[in-house]
Amino acid sequence: MDAKAPVLLTGIIGEKDDDCACPDKAFLLAFDQESGGIDSDCACPDRAFSFACESVLQTNFVCTPHTHTQPLLQGFRLAFSPYAPAGPSVLDPAAWERWQSFSQPQPLSQEIDRRLAAQALLQPVGDHHHPQYLNPETLTAWLHVTNACNLDCPYCYVRKSSERMSEATGLKAIEQIFYTARRHHFQRVKLKYAGGEATLHFKLVRQLHQAALALAEESCLALREVVLSNGYHIRAEDADWLAESGVKLMISLDGVGEAHNRQRPLKGGGDTFDQVEKTVDQVLLPRGIRPDITITLTRLNASGAAAAVRWALERDLPVSLNFYRQNILSASRAELELEEQAIIGGMLAAYNEFEAILPTRPFFNGLLDRVQAEAHAHTCGVQHSYLVLTHQGKLAQCQMHLDSPVSHSLAGDLLPMVATGPIQNISVDDKDGCRACEFRYRCSGGCPLETYRATGRWDVQSPHCHIYKTLLPAALRLEGLRLLKAHRYI
Numbered sequence: 001m002d003a004k005a006p007v008l009l010t011g012i013i014g015e016k017d018d019d020c021a022c023p024d025k026a027f028l029l030a031f032d033q034e035s036g037g038i039d040s041d042c043a044c045p046d047r048a049f050s051f052a053c054e055s056v057l058q059t060n061f062v063c064t065p066h067t068h069t070q071p072l073l074q075g076f077r078l079a080f081s082p083y084a085p086a087g088p089s090v091l092d093p094a095a096w097e098r099w100q101s102f103s104q105p106q107p108l109s110q111e112i113d114r115r116l117a118a119q120a121l122l123q124p125v126g127d128h129h130h131p132q133y134l135n136p137e138t139l140t141a142w143l144h145v146t147n148a149c150n151l152d153c154p155y156c157y158v159r160k161s162s163e164r165m166s167e168a169t170g171l172k173a174i175e176q177i178f179y180t181a182r183r184h185h186f187q188r189v190k191l192k193y194a195g196g197e198a199t200l201h202f203k204l205v206r207q208l209h210q211a212a213l214a215l216a217e218e219s220c221l222a223l224r225e226v227v228l229s230n231g232y233h234i235r236a237e238d239a240d241w242l243a244e245s246g247v248k249l250m251i252s253l254d255g256v257g258e259a260h261n262r263q264r265p266l267k268g269g270g271d272t273f274d275q276v277e278k279t280v281d282q283v284l285l286p287r288g289i290r291p292d293i294t295i296t297l298t299r300l301n302a303s304g305a306a307a308a309v310r311w312a313l314e315r316d317l318p319v320s321l322n323f324y325r326q327n328i329l330s331a332s333r334a335e336l337e338l339e340e341q342a343i344i345g346g347m348l349a350a351y352n353e354f355e356a357i358l359p360t361r362p363f364f365n366g367l368l369d370r371v372q373a374e375a376h377a378h379t380c381g382v383q384h385s386y387l388v389l390t391h392q393g394k395l396a397q398c399q400m401h402l403d404s405p406v407s408h409s410l411a412g413d414l415l416p417m418v419a420t421g422p423i424q425n426i427s428v429d430d431k432d433g434c435r436a437c438e439f440r441y442r443c444s445g446g447c448p449l450e451t452y453r454a455t456g457r458w459d460v461q462s463p464h465c466h467i468y469k470t471l472l473p474a475a476l477r478l479e480g481l482r483l484l485k486a487h488r489y490i
């Protein structure tokens, strides 16, 4: 490679596991075929650019307006177009200078120009980027294998009982999930074994895994699975099975020591942090199991987020920071409500921990609640690619709506029933206050349920907009630093 060639770094962003359903790769961004001269039939913007090279050369380009920029280290700068297909780009001084030169319209004449355009940092004169919506590829299903839990967290949205999913209900659920996936031409199925505490019904998890494997093979569908757990007690034999089967594990951890104990006590009272730590250090890590750590931030534990992040990163565990969402069971707990300054301060302190350790594997998608680096228009998969199946064999739109199913049985195609349910997961392009936001295709307006609870509307920006807008530049900066470290510039 030419040592003097301008440097532009971009990254692939990792997937995360938490309670919610990730939006799928929702769209690609390409120039309008008629006015921009670039073919938009391709599956990704990079291919669109190389395919239409001739016409690109005949078109003048300028810097994409509303691109977010900030200085990084050693002369490198971060540039992030609202329309970037994935995370931000990092430009060295030569690449930055070249990009700046597009304040005057000119054709793409150098290799770096095409790379800048592929990151949507340039756009044709007289045109702008147009999202091209793609069908989601992953059908995600929450399987509520038990309604029981050994913990009693004050923010939990599950009205718990000792009831559990029967084998017959579980197998029927798996069958209908795969039927739905085939019918709608999904390419993969992702199962989240959840509750309650899913590990209390591990026998069913194993049975459902076997059934899902067989159906995935028969249907030529890829399969991903994750067990969502509080990590309080995972038996050695179950950990062995996780390691052998490749089924992932996600553990909720809300702080270190007292911060966790206060927010995640045992049913009937009692501390849980030491036991969770023992599970991770003595049961999981020795078997090579690296659980995703998910931290739920409330006003109570925000100041302890940094310690929890350090705890996870010291063990090289993926970590995600998520916001508490008020629900009908927690409405009276005012001490949990998000307080902007407390959350922002706690999150920035947590980001300092990321910067201090700076993992080189992608971690952006875990930094800020539902924010995702990949361009997408819907906050989550609700209505489009997400099913919640209760332990009683009912169908709901979201795990926070377990008590408000859209169907009382599991038959036929499940998707139309969740698509027409009460939760409206609309495109960020249709949300007041979001349409012109530079971060709209990352934030997508936040959790629809949380917005509706706070405003009575589905079509407006998140009540946590100020938190998102304050923290997003800091999160992008971390991704820029990560890219520099991964490419050995720092």
Ligand code: SF4
Residues within 6 Å of the ligand: 428, 433, 434, 435, 437, 438, 439, 440, 441, 443, 444, 445, 446, 461, 462, 464, 465, 466, 468, 469
């Ligand atoms: S909620 Fe705020 S940060 Fe998010 S897309 Fe809307 S305006 Fe932008």
Ligand code: SF4
Residues within 6 Å of the ligand: 019, 020, 021, 325, 370, 379, 380, 381, 382, 398, 399, 400, 423, 446, 447, 448, 449, 450
């Ligand atoms: S509606 Fe909110 S809580 Fe439900 S899956 Fe979507 S983001 Fe998560």
